[in-house]
Every structure is written in C-alpha cells, then in structure tokens.
Amino acid sequence: MNTAFYDRPVLEVARDLVGCVVTHSPTSGVIVETEAYHDSEPACHAFVGLTARTRVLFGPPGVAYVYRSYGIHALLNAVTEPEGSGSAVLIRALEPLTGLALMHERRGLERIEALCSGPGKLTQALGIGLELNGSDLIRGPVRISERPPQWRSVDVSAGTRVGISKAIELPWRFCAVGSRFLSQPPGRVSVA
DNA sequence: CATGGGATTGACT
DNA sequence: GTCAATCCCATGC
Numbered sequence: 001m002n003t004a005f006y007d008r009p010v011l012e013v014a015r016d017l018v019g020c021v022v023t024h025s026p027t028s029g030v031i032v033e034t035e036a037y038h039d040s041e042p043a044c045h046a047f048v049g050l051t052a053r054t055r056v057l058f059g060p061p062g063v064a065y066v067y068r069s070y071g072i073h074a075l076l077n078a079v080t081e082p083e084g085s086g087s088a089v090l091i092r093a094l095e096p097l098t099g100l101a102l103m104h105e106r107r108g109l110e111r112i113e114a115l116c117s118g119p120g121k122l123t124q125a126l127g128i129g130l131e132l133n134g135s136d137l138i139r140g141p142v143r144i145s146e147r148p149p150q151w152r153s154v155d156v157s158a159g160t161r162v163g164i165s166k167a168i169e170l171p172w173r174f175c176a177v178g179s180r181f182l183s184q185p186p187g188r189v190s191v192a
Numbered sequence: 193c194a195t196g197g198g199a200t201t202g203a204c205t
Numbered sequence: 206g207t208c209a210a211t212c213c214c215a216t217g218c
Contacts, residue, residue, distance in 0.1 A: 035199070037199075043199070044199085045198095045199080048215070048216095051214080051215075052214080053213080053214060053215080067199085067213085068211090068212065068213060069198065069199060069200055069201095070197095070198060070199095070200050070201080070210080070211070070212080071198090071210075071211030071212035071213070072200070072201075072210065072211055072212080073200055073201070075199065075200085077199085090199060092199085118200070118201070119199070119200075120200050120201060121200090121201080161199075162199080163198090163199055163200065164198090164199055165197095165198080165199095183200095
C-alpha cells in the first residue's frame with residue numbers, strides 16, 4: 001500500500017480498505033468493517049478544527065490516528081486525503097489472520113468471532129496502543145497491505161455508522177457482505 | 193481552573 | 206436490555 005492510496009476522498013478509501021490486511025507483527029487480520037469520518041460533519045473529531053488532538057487528522061495521509069475512547073479503549077484510524085483535510089477511516093472489525101494464540105492471550109479465552117469484532121477489541125488483540133498515534137502505516141510498526149487474492153472481489157455494503165450521536169444518517173459505514181466477524185449486523189444495504 | 197461528553201465494552205439483571 | 210468503568214480534551218466561566 002502506498003501514500004497515493006490514502007491520498008483520495010475518504011469514502012473511497014474506506015470502501016477500498018475492506019478486504020485489506022492490518023498487521024502488527026506477529027498478529028494480523030483482514031478488515032471487514034470500516035467507517036469514514038470527515039471534518040465537514042459533526043461526528044468527526046476534526047469538526048472542531050485544528051487542535052493538539054486533531055493535529056494528526058489534518059496531517060499527511062497514510063498515518064495512524066489512535067485515540068482513547070470512553071477513557072478505556074484505543075481506536076485505530078487511517079488518515080486520508082491531502083494534508084489540511086481532516087479525515088480518517090475508522091477500522092471497526094477484523095477477521096483474525098495470524099497470531100491467533102497471542103490474540104487469545106491478550107483478550108482472554110473467547111470465540112474467534114469475538115477477538116476483533118469491534119474497534120476497541122481489535123486494538124487490544126493486535127496490541128495497538130496510543131503510543132502508535134501518528135505512526136506511519138506504510139513504514140511503521142502497524143501496516144496495512146493489499147487484499148489477499150481471495151478478497152479481491154469481496155462484496156461491500158454501505159450502511160449507517162454505529163455508536164455516534166451526530167450525523168447518524170450518513171451511510172458511511174462499509175462492511176464485507178456476509179462476514180461473521182462484524183461488530184454489528186449491517187444497518188442498511190447497497191452495492192459496491 | 194472545573195466540568196462534561198464521547199467513534200465502547202463487558203458484566204450483570 | 207441496562208449500566209458502570211474511566212480519562213483525554215474541548216469548552217466555558
């Protein structure tokens with residue numbers, strides 16, 4: 001994956017990331033669910049403008065934005081669009097691929113379907129913490145790589161986002177159709 | 193300087 | 206289905 005991939009409209013990147021692989025060695029997983037956030041809408045952290053917190057969101061594309069949610073969980077985002085545009089793709093769920101034993105250890109004994117089926121769960125399973133905020137997704141410790149062959153033609157559905165209180169009507173959530181590893185059942189359906 | 197809310201999860205009823 | 210845990214940071218006085 002290269003910088004040009006992220007240097008595009010956030011909705012395109014969010015859809016294209018489904019089926020790609022997130023790796024934080026030795027653990028990795030296939031992205032099955034994403035959400036897009038953009039500074040033009042109030043659900044996005046960058047909506048408030050450039051601050052110390054949103055600095056990374058307005059920075060160059062292809063960088064990780066990791067932040068703490070509800071004081072407890074770390075959530076992983078991929079910054080998109082040219083520098084100066086505050087936008088990012090939230091990685092919401094993965095299908096575990098490698099390092100399963102370590103994931104189980106970090107999460108406690110659970111079903112495979114529950115290891116990475118939520119934005120706070122997958123960061124725990126992959127060992128991704130706030131210290132990775134601002135790290136490079138192309139050369140850094142956490143990387144995103146292209147779709148494996150069997151994911152090249154994955155069907156992607158668009159639906160409404162989850163767990164937010166503003167701009168809840170935007171269909172900016174993208175899911176791999178039929179995946180058992182989603183954080184929640186799809187909201188609304190369309191094509192890809 | 194004090195306050196309140198949030199892109200969640202998991203335990204309990 | 207309901208609810209507490211927990212903390213960074215934007216906002217307001």
